[in-house]
Amino acid sequence: MFLTGLGTAVPPRRFTQMECWAALQQAPQFPQLDARSRALLKKVLSGENGIATRHLAVAELEEAFVLTPDALHARFAQHAPALAVQAAERALTQARLAPAEVDVVIISTCTGYLCPGLTSYVSERLGLRSDVVALDLVGQGCGAALPNLRTAEALLAAGRAQHVLSVCVEICSAAFYLDNDPGVLISACLFGDGAGAAVLSVEPALHARRVEWKSARSILSPAERDLLRFEQHGGMLRNILASQVPVLAAGHAENLLTEMLNRAKLKRADVTGWILHAGGREVLAALQRRLGLKESDLRRSAAVLSNYGNVSSPFVLFVLERALAESAPGGWWWLSSFGAGFSCHGALLKVD
Numbered sequence: 001m002f003l004t005g006l007g008t009a010v011p012p013r014r015f016t017q018m019e020c021w022a023a024l025q026q027a028p029q030f031p032q033l034d035a036r037s038r039a040l041l042k043k044v045l046s047g048e049n050g051i052a053t054r055h056l057a058v059a060e061l062e063e064a065f066v067l068t069p070d071a072l073h074a075r076f077a078q079h080a081p082a083l084a085v086q087a088a089e090r091a092l093t094q095a096r097l098a099p100a101e102v103d104v105v106i107i108s109t110c111t112g113y114l115c116p117g118l119t120s121y122v123s124e125r126l127g128l129r130s131d132v133v134a135l136d137l138v139g140q141g142c143g144a145a146l147p148n149l150r151t152a153e154a155l156l157a158a159g160r161a162q163h164v165l166s167v168c169v170e171i172c173s174a175a176f177y178l179d180n181d182p183g184v185l186i187s188a189c190l191f192g193d194g195a196g197a198a199v200l201s202v203e204p205a206l207h208a209r210r211v212e213w214k215s216a217r218s219i220l221s222p223a224e225r226d227l228l229r230f231e232q233h234g235g236m237l238r239n240i241l242a243s244q245v246p247v248l249a250a251g252h253a254e255n256l257l258t259e260m261l262n263r264a265k266l267k268r269a270d271v272t273g274w275i276l277h278a279g280g281r282e283v284l285a286a287l288q289r290r291l292g293l294k295e296s297d298l299r300r301s302a303a304v305l306s307n308y309g310n311v312s313s314p315f316v317l318f319v320l321e322r323a324l325a326e327s328a329p330g331g332w333w334w335l336s337s338f339g340a341g342f343s344c345h346g347a348l349l350k351v352d
Helices: 017-023 034-044 060-066 069-095 118-126 145-157 182-190 222-227 245-263 282-291 295-308 314-325
Strands: 002-009 014-016 053-055 104-110 133-138 163-170 194-201 211-220 228-233 236-241 270-277 329-339 345-352
Touching: 002 069, 002 314, 014 295, 017 034, 017 053, 034 163, 053 104, 053 295, 060 133, 060 145, 060 163, 069 163, 069 194, 069 222, 069 236, 104 118, 104 145, 104 236, 118 133, 133 145, 145 163, 145 211, 145 329, 182 236, 194 314, 211 245, 222 228, 222 245, 228 295, 245 282, 245 329, 245 345, 270 282, 270 295, 270 314, 270 345, 282 295, 314 329
Parallel strands: 104 133, 104 163, 270 329
Antiparallel strands: 002 194, 002 211, 014 053, 163 194, 211 345, 228 236, 329 345
């Protein structure tokens, strides 16, 4: 399987963390928070938390605090298809592929629910064939990009498709929630909205760098499920984010990397590119320590986190796009994400 096109998209409005803090103090939910929660929010939003700005699918920040099930669903229903289409169009343009040439479209999301799923709306707006295979994948959280791409790999390897359009889109502002739980509060400070899309093909692109998906594996640890997941509360999604997540993610990522390198008869020094999901500053620091990486190895993940926040499942596609745009040195690249489940995913790419 070869990556032949890549595209990302974010809402037009970008907000600094300080702007978010100022708006939050005027929100109707703020007086309901206790003193400890207010202090935590101020510390995260006004301090050095690795995030400078986030793109949110609202015209004004005040809209972000209209927290009713209907308002949050409407935000997702309006913006998720639009961002998914923007990212997909950019990926198709880069692949020099017409919409009619797409055999399969796979869309992952966890921040909202539509029935029919996002594939119905995105297929219509892109003008995909009426017989396109349309798969909606849900519930995989921030790690969803790699399971999505592995599904594309299976369909291509089985000869069921020549070209697959893979899309991850998250309207995290449609899953916004506030209460006195520290994990909930930190989540509100981390996440941004965005979409990423990739075109996967049986043959490499002749007009661009050769990016080959060589192998992939996943680890699923249901015993740790309750440390990172969504729950339903009052008809809304409420994010559970335990303090153990950075250490947990880094440990699973190292185990997965070691296993895959051994299978490929490679050493860690053979990896020239690190395309890592950064759940937040603490997660990135834990990955750096556990994997023995230099700060320069993580600079692209850190830059995406700083500019966009944690955009959840599309995050690694943002990092991969940046690495390719900057003509990062070829060789073996390691692509890794983690998310609800608790799940951790990794893939080896060979980039020429």
